[in-house]
Amino acid sequence: MRLFRADILSAQPAKLYRAWMAEFRTPFFRSYLVNDPALVKQVLNVRPDDFPKSDRIGAGLRPLLGNSVFLTNGAEWKRQRRIIDPAFEGGRLRDTFPGILGAAQAGVVRMGQRADGTPQEIEAITSHIAADVIFRTLFSIPIEDKIAQEVFHAFRAYQRTQPILNLAAFVRGPAWMPRFFRSETRKTARTIRKLIAQLTQDRLALIAAGQAPDDLATKILTTKDPETGQTFTLEEMVDQVAIFFLAGHETSASALAWALYLLALHPEWQNKLAEEASQFTGAFSDLSQLKHTRDVFRETLRLYPPVPMMVRETVQPEVFRGRPVKTGAQVVLSPWHLHRHTRLWDNPDAFDPARWDTQNGKTCARDAYMPFSAGPRMCSGAGFALIEGVVLLALVVKNFELSCVAERDPVPLAHLTVRAKDGIWLRIKARTP
Numbered sequence: 305m306r307l308f309r310a311d312i313l314s315a316q317p318a319k320l321y322r323a324w325m326a327e328f329r330t331p332f333f334r335s336y337l338v339n340d341p342a343l344v345k346q347v348l349n350v351r352p353d354d355f356p357k358s359d360r361i362g363a364g365l366r367p368l369l370g371n372s373v374f375l376t377n378g379a380e381w382k383r384q385r386r387i388i389d390p391a392f393e394g395g396r397l398r399d400t401f402p403g404i405l406g407a408a409q410a411g412v413v414r415m416g417q418r419a420d421g422t423p424q425e426i427e428a429i430t431s432h433i434a435a436d437v438i439f440r441t442l443f444s445i446p447i448e449d450k451i452a453q454e455v456f457h458a459f460r461a462y463q464r465t466q467p468i469l470n471l472a473a474f475v476r477g478p479a480w481m482p483r484f485f486r487s488e489t490r491k492t493a494r495t496i497r498k499l500i501a502q503l504t505q506d507r508l509a510l511i512a513a514g515q516a517p518d519d520l521a522t523k524i525l526t527t528k529d530p531e532t533g534q535t536f537t538l539e540e541m542v543d544q545v546a547i548f549f550l551a552g553h554e555t556s557a558s559a560l561a562w563a564l565y566l567l568a569l570h571p572e573w574q575n576k577l578a579e580e581a582s583q584f585t586g587a588f589s590d591l592s593q594l595k596h597t598r599d600v601f602r603e604t605l606r607l608y609p610p611v612p613m614m615v616r617e618t619v620q621p622e623v624f625r626g627r628p629v630k631t632g633a634q635v636v637l638s639p640w641h642l643h644r645h646t647r648l649w650d651n652p653d654a655f656d657p658a659r660w661d662t663q664n665g666k667t668c669a670r671d672a673y674m675p676f677s678a679g680p681r682m683c684s685g686a687g688f689a690l691i692e693g694v695v696l697l698a699l700v701v702k703n704f705e706l707s708c709v710a711e712r713d714p715v716p717l718a719h720l721t722v723r724a725k726d727g728i729w730l731r732i733k734a735r736t737p
């Protein structure tokens with residue numbers, strides 16, 4: 305049990321950043337950390353159906369997420385993606401832009417109240433902004449809304465009781481393991497699901513009355529599976545909203561916080577971004593001008609991928625790099641290691657947003673970069689998250705100057721996402737033009 309609570313990111317042996325594959329033996333089964341781009345491609349892109357998500361990894365999330373698209377496999381998962389994906393297609397993304405921009409502007413106002421140059425914990429600030437983005441784009445409500453506030457606080461409590469990404473990712477426990485939830489976790493999950501059910505029910509009523517706003521919730525609730533003609537039931541929608549909230553806000557909050565930390569460490573890039581952002585008027589069409597901002601966000605996702613590792617399972621005997629692998633083995637795909645692989649990347653540990661214009665950067669972007677996973681099971685919100693990240697970053701650096709706090713270097717830690725052990729502390733000051 306002690307192992308399950310240990311952190312997986314600190315003290316990673318240096319050789320894992322050089323290895324193409326590493327095998328871990330546990331009392332119950334074998335686990336393979338896969339860093340070979342060709343093998344990663346086999347698992348995620350070429351034969352994804354042969355490497356489903358492991359049930360036991362999802363176990364910690366099931367009280368909250370039920371049968372959400374994040375946890376299902378096979379035909380059930382495919383059906384869910386057929387209904388969800390149209391909401392995130394290119395044209396629809398443009399419709400989410402006003403919600404993202406509104407949350408960014410509200411975040412700037414809140415940050416302004418803390419811009420007195422004293423140390424501030426940035427992750428709490430970015431979590432608030434990212435949660436606001438999700439409520440505005442999904443349900444057209446700001447985070448100040450009463451139910452939104454309750455959901456936001458309940459999610460925080462859930463995370464505190466249930467750190468998910470610990471050694472469990474490597475060590476598949478015995479069959480009784482999933483039943484080992486703390487009762488507090490189950491209670492918080494029930495509270496969150498009740499609140500989400502209320503939001504969803506209200507929305508179904510508005511749809512029936514022809515008065516629903518045109519946001520992500522309406523889009524998903526009214527999309528029929530092209531194969532069966534069925535829409536999601538209320539219960540199914542609650543599962544999906546829970547994952548949108550969780551996958552959508554935790555990850556973006558983590559990415560934005562690390563991006564701001566990296567910019568505080570590298571004032572030359574911060575100034576470059578501030579200059580670029582000074583031209584950003586808040587129009588969707590301006591986004592393509594924010595090239596440096598996009599490069600910094602991509603570089604942040606490389607160095608601090610919010611989802612550091614993903615786990616799949618073998619369902620038949622396999623051969624990995626000439627080695628036989630048994631059925632039921634865990635396959636760990638690790639953006640954390642792949643993104644800093646010393647045999648693939650030039651200067652892997654350096655913050656260098658200009659690398660994306662180099663030949664090595666372009667090759668690695670294709671073969672060794674997967675902050676959103678890859679293949680058919682790739683993050684549904686990837687396009688959305690990239691727009692969100694760039695807009696939030698641009699607006700923050702346009703308005704504020706960020707600097708580091710001496711002796712408070714953040715130490716990365718894997719919770720639900722990559723967070724810092726004691727938070728990320730920065731000083732915020734209003735930027736003078």
Ligand code: HEM
Pocket residue numbers: 373374375385547548551552553555556559609610611614615674675676677680681682683684685686688689
């Ligand atoms: C920087 C932000 C984000 C990052 C780095 C990220 C990363 C990921 C990754 C790595 C996965 C695959 C996990 C696995 O296979 O085990 C995933 C799945 C998913 N993400 Fe994201 N995500 C982000 C933002 C979002 C947003 C904004 C949404 C929705 C609004 C979203 C919704 C989802 C969903 C629904 C899945 C499950 C897809 C499936 O299994 O078919 N994510 N995300």
